[in-house]
Every structure is written in C-alpha cells, then in structure tokens.
Amino acid sequence: MSEHKETHAAHKQHDSGVFEGLSSLRSNLLSVEGAKKVAAWYIDTSEKVANQAIDFEASATKWAKETPLAPIFEAQIKYGKKFVERSASAARSLWRLE
Numbered sequence: 001m002s003e004h005k006e007t008h009a010a011h012k013q014h015d016s017g018v019f020e021g022l023s024s025l026r027s028n029l030l031s032v033e034g035a036k037k038v039a040a041w042y043i044d045t046s047e048k049v050a051n052q053a054i055d056f057e058a059s060a061t062k063w064a065k066e067t068p069l070a071p072i073f074e075a076q077i078k079y080g081k082k083f084v085e086r087s088a089s090a091a092r093s094l095w096r097l098e
Helices: 001-028 032-060 071-095
Strands: none
Touching: 032 071
16 A cells, blocks of 8 residues: 555656646746747748748749740749848847847
C-alpha cells in the first residue's frame, strides 16, 4: 500500500510540474514580449513564404522571356517583391520590432 502512495505522490508532483510549465509558457506568450516574439516569427515566416511564391512565379514564367509578355511578368515580380518588403517592414514598425 505504501508503494501505491509513493507512486501517487510522484504522479502528483509530475502533474504539478507539467501544469507549472504550461502556466509559465502561457504567461510568457501572453506577455508583451511573448506577443512580440510570436509576431516577429509570423512576419519573418510570412515574408519568406511570400518571397518563395514570387521566386516560383519567376521560374514558372521563364518561358515568356522572349515574348511580348516578358515585361509584364518582370513588372509583376518586381512590384510583388517590393510589396512584400514594404508590408513586412510596416508590420515590424507597428510591432516596434526594428
């Protein structure tokens, strides 16, 4: 019976450690600094994904290099990259990350 009590006590201690860890994680994420970290990660990730999509578009439209459509595709890519750069910069400024 004492073995059962020891096991139960160990489980209680482990469970309280888990809850304390979750509580700590939650308080860190709900803090201003935690929110800024999440925002920075989200902005960086979104910027990378958007640039990869634009790079894919550039590689997918290489066939048009010698056609009258080439300037249109080049302009789309150029302005797309500027848009992504400016949007990420504005988001960083709003969150005061820079």
